[in-house]
Amino acid sequence: MAVRIPPRVEAMDPYVPQPDTFRVKLDANESFVRLPLGLRLRLAFKTLSLPYNRYPDPDAVALCGRAASCFGVEPACVVAGNGSDELLGVAFSAFADPGDGVLVFEPDFSMYRFYAHLYGLTLVNSPRMEDGLPDFEAAKARIAQGDIRIAVFSNPCNPTGSGAEEAVVEEFIRFCEKHGVLVILDEVYMDFFRRPLLGRIREHENLCVLKSTSKAMGLAGLRVGFVVAREELIRLFKTVKSPFNCNSFSQMAAAEMLAYPGYRDRALGRILKQTDRLRQILAEFCARTEGLAVLDGSQTNFVLAEGEKAAQLHRRLLDKSIAVRKVGPTRLRITAGSPRDHRILEKALEDILKEGW
DSSP states (O other), rough: OOOOHHHHHHOOOOOOOOOOOOOOOEEEEEOOOOOOOOHHHHHHHHHOOOOTOOOOOOTOOHHHHHHHHHSSSSSEEEOOOOOOOOHHHHHHHHOOOOOEEEEEEEEEOHHHHHHHHHTEEEEEEEBBTSSSBBBBBHHHHTTSOEEEEEEEESSSSSTTTTOOHHHHHHHHHHHHHHTOOOOEEOOTTGGGTTOOEEEEEGGGGGEEEEESSSSSTGGGGGEEEEEEEEEHHHHHHHHSTTTTOHHHHHHHHHHHHHOOOOHHEEEEEEEEHHHHHHHHHHHHHHHTTSOOOEOOOSSSSSSESSTTTTHHHHHHHHHHEEEEEEEESSEEEOOOOOOOHHHHHHHHHHHHHHHHO
């Protein structure tokens, strides 16, 4: 007898990242900044004393304490996970039953759809406005119908790069609270925008904030993320998550990074500088051609270009061993890279123009 595959799973497409074989990778919104040598040596030394024969701390106490200090909240308001993706899945499984509605804004981070389908939830699309910001009024009208249990969105947004101001977001959270809707506020890119709502979690019984070490902090390879929320919500996360979900090395390394003097601010400054440089390179390219334009207002470490030639440019860059992310048929999302990455990209764009773009 053949194994029965649930229809919702059979209909899903796997998430397939670009292979790590390109000369330049500007497709995954990773940081190009390597950890400083002093920190890497410290991690190497501390690795020698890790108890590899024992399970990791199930509550990641040291790591969550460091994170809480950085976020300006109490340790009891933080739970760590194997990337913020894992904690997103935990939230979907804990706060909604199969068939319940999950409101997402279109477009937004693809893993919201992934976990909604995986747990049998009903995906409800809500529009964004022309500037890429969520249409909160349209979302509130849809939530008022009464079948939504979770609303999730990234701020700033991946992939539009747009960031909504705190007062607007908080008003939407209050509306959702009145209608019994949990808000999962994905602040993975908030280091680049600096309009966080972390400090107001105690004011909202329905707010969970996702944080990551993969972007400005440069620890994508460790897979460490956090949920920040009121203690009663964090207790539920700890009840539902896998007990040893965050391995010992990642816990130690992320905690050391969070405590390393000045690293995060220096890395953030370098990333913002290179994001401005990337925007300049792409704007100069678009000014010399038709069918593609750089979208203004990105508050992240990537730049979005849009137009009828997006797919064509995507193919041409791949041919030159430069990976960028195609978002739909008419958009390219390009991550800020190192000065070397940008020199290679700039040369490739110049060659594309010469080759008869």
